[in-house]
Amino acid sequence: MDRLDFSQKLNHFSYSYHKNDDKIFSIDDEVKARIIISRLYYSLFQRLLVEVNTIRKSSGANQHDALSSILEKNAGKGSMYRKLYEHFKDLQSLRIWADYRIKEDIKKGFDFAVLLEKNNRFIKSKKLIP
Amino acid sequence: MKNILNSFVISTALTTVSIASVTSDYGNYLKELNSYIDTRENIKNNKYFISENIEKMQKSDEEFYNKVIPFLHKNFKIIDTNSMGHQLGLIAKAIDTKISSYNNVIKIFKKDKKLQECNKQVLELREKNILIKKEIQTLIDLVFLNIEAKAIYILAEDILKEKDFNFTLNDFWYTHDLEDDNKALFVNIKGDINLDDIYEFEDDTDKAILKMQKEKQQTLSEIKLNTQQYDFNAISKSFFKRLSVV
Numbered sequence: 001m002d003r004l005d006f007s008q009k010l011n012h013f014s015y016s017y018h019k020n021d022d023k024i025f026s027i028d029d030e031v032k033a034r035i036i037i038s039r040l041y042y043s044l045f046q047r048l049l050v051e052v053n054t055i056r057k058s059s060g061a062n063q064h065d066a067l068s069s070i071l072e073k074n075a076g077k078g079s080m081y082r083k084l085y086e087h088f089k090d091l092q093s094l095r096i097w098a099d100y101r102i103k104e105d106i107k108k109g110f111d112f113a114v115l116l117e118k119n120n121r122f123i124k125s126k127k128l129i130p
Numbered sequence: 131m132k133n134i135l136n137s138f139v140i141s142t143a144l145t146t147v148s149i150a151s152v153t154s155d156y157g158n159y160l161k162e163l164n165s166y167i168d169t170r171e172n173i174k175n176n177k178y179f180i181s182e183n184i185e186k187m188q189k190s191d192e193e194f195y196n197k198v199i200p201f202l203h204k205n206f207k208i209i210d211t212n213s214m215g216h217q218l219g220l221i222a223k224a225i226d227t228k229i230s231s232y233n234n235v236i237k238i239f240k241k242d243k244k245l246q247e248c249n250k251q252v253l254e255l256r257e258k259n260i261l262i263k264k265e266i267q268t269l270i271d272l273v274f275l276n277i278e279a280k281a282i283y284i285l286a287e288d289i290l291k292e293k294d295f296n297f298t299l300n301d302f303w304y305t306h307d308l309e310d311d312n313k314a315l316f317v318n319i320k321g322d323i324n325l326d327d328i329y330e331f332e333d334d335t336d337k338a339i340l341k342m343q344k345e346k347q348q349t350l351s352e353i354k355l356n357t358q359q360y361d362f363n364a365i366s367k368s369f370f371k372r373l374s375v376v
Contacts, residue, residue, distance in 0.1 A: 083329060089312045090374050097305045103203070107303040110318050115376040117323050 001030060006102045010035070030106055034098040037112065040119050041095040044088060047122070051129040068092065070129070077130050084128060087118050159187045164231060167238055177244070184251045191258045199265045206269060207276050215273040218266055225263045232256040271308050275369050279304055282315050285342060286335045286373055293331060297321030304370070314374035328375045336372040343368040 009031045016024035027035075048067055049055070055066040068088065075085040094115075097104060122128060163183040166176035173180070206214060232252055239249035283302040290299060297319040304315055319328075350366050 079329070079333075086312075086314070086372065086374065090314055090316075090376065093305055093307060093310055093314070094376075096307070101305065101307075104306050105204075107301055109301055110303055110316070110376065112376050114319065114323055114325075114328060117325060121325060 001102050001105060003102050006031065006034075029108070029111070033106060033110065033112060036116075037091070037094045037098040040112075040116065041091040043123060044091055044119055048088075048128060051127070064092070074130055080125075081130060083118075084122055087122060090115070091119070159183050159190055163187070163235065167235060173238070173242065173245070180245075180248060184248055184255070187255055188251065188258075191255060191262065195258065195262055195265070199262070199269070202269050203272075206272055215270060215277075218270045218273060222263060222266045222270065225259055225266065229256055229259050229263070232259065268308070271367070272306060274367065275304065275306075275308065278369055279315050281342070282335075282339055282370055282373060283317065285338050286317065286331075289335050289338060290331060293327075293334075295321075295327045295331065296324065297327070308369065311371070313370050314372050315370045316374055316376045319375055332373055332375060339370060339372060 009027060013024060013027050013031065013035060015021075045064070045067065048071075049063075052067060052070060055063050055070075071081070071085040071088050074081040076082070163180065165172075166180050166183070167173050202218075232255055235252050236249060236256070239245040239252060279302055283299070287299055298321055300318045300320045302315055302317045304313075307313065346368060347366070
């Protein structure tokens with residue numbers, strides 16, 4: 001995708017969302033996927049911060065790296081924690097793609113339905129940090 | 131260069147032959163330049179042509195960097211990947227030769243005060259080619275990444291055949307990040323989304339991936355690779371650590 005094109009579509013999305021305009025649904029599949037993934041990553045990130053008080057005070061990339069390290073350490077404590085770590089890494093990698101790697105196209109048919117389900121299960125879990 | 135490049139870019143059925151044409155044409159101006167500077171007498175008589183050739187090489191490099199490389203980045207998956215890897219290896223090898231030739235040209239130009247401007251341009255050419263070489267190496271890595279992705283997808287399909295799950299694999303996709311030490315091959319599915327089944331399938335595939343990567347390393351350590359044309363360091367890499375259904 002062309003960077004200028006992406007910029008204009010994000011602007012269109014934000015503007016339409018702000019105005020509650022139906023035009024928001026005319027957004028193409030790739031831009032939609034990029035917006036969903038970017039927000040999905042932060043939904044998990046914020047959910048994890050609820051349980052990890054110690055890193056809330058640090059800022060920027062440090063928080064993300066610290067969280068990743070905690071999840072990696074916990075990955076050996078059970079299959080749920082291993083899957084959570086893998087899901088976090090998937091979302092981290094996909095978010096970088098979604099927000100920065102604009103020229104890398106996605107294949108048609110990838111709507112991330114399973115990724116959303118995985119995220120939903122973790123967000124609803126009572127405990128993500130042992 | 132320009133005619134070949136145009137036919138290369140507009141070609142809908144891209145072939146490795148067209149990439150090879152670019153490769154062979156790419157070094158022609160440098161060969162011509164070398165023929166003008168092989169003796170002091172030649173340098174003296176051919177100053178105009180030396181300058182003209184440097185300009186042609188600058189234009190050629192710009193076209194290669196701004197048009198061919200982005201085109202290859204966009205299309206490396208649709209070309210026969212094995213042949214593509216081979217051709218990219220030849221391009222990388224040609225660039226190595228070019229950089230080495232530039233070093234020789236720089237040594238000669240340094241000695242002649244009247245050629246200082248040309249020398250500055252050749253230094254820039256050398257830097258540009260180091261950059262192009264880096265891009266070609268990335269493309270070579272991406273070709274190997276694509277080959278590995280296809281192999282893992284086939285492996286995953288075989289594993290799923292043994293299971294009694296209500297979904298089938300639809301396609302695979304991956305990001306171009308080559309440094310991710312927990313890299314996943316992303317696949318999408320058709321059918322029911324049952325997370326427990328999906329996780330079981332992922333775990334079984336991950337074990338098979340690990341086994342496959344170990345066997346690859348073992349095989350590579352036992353055979354002597356034929357790397358006469360180009361040292362494909364990407365061949366020994368294992369990019370994907372696991373599969374993830376998304």
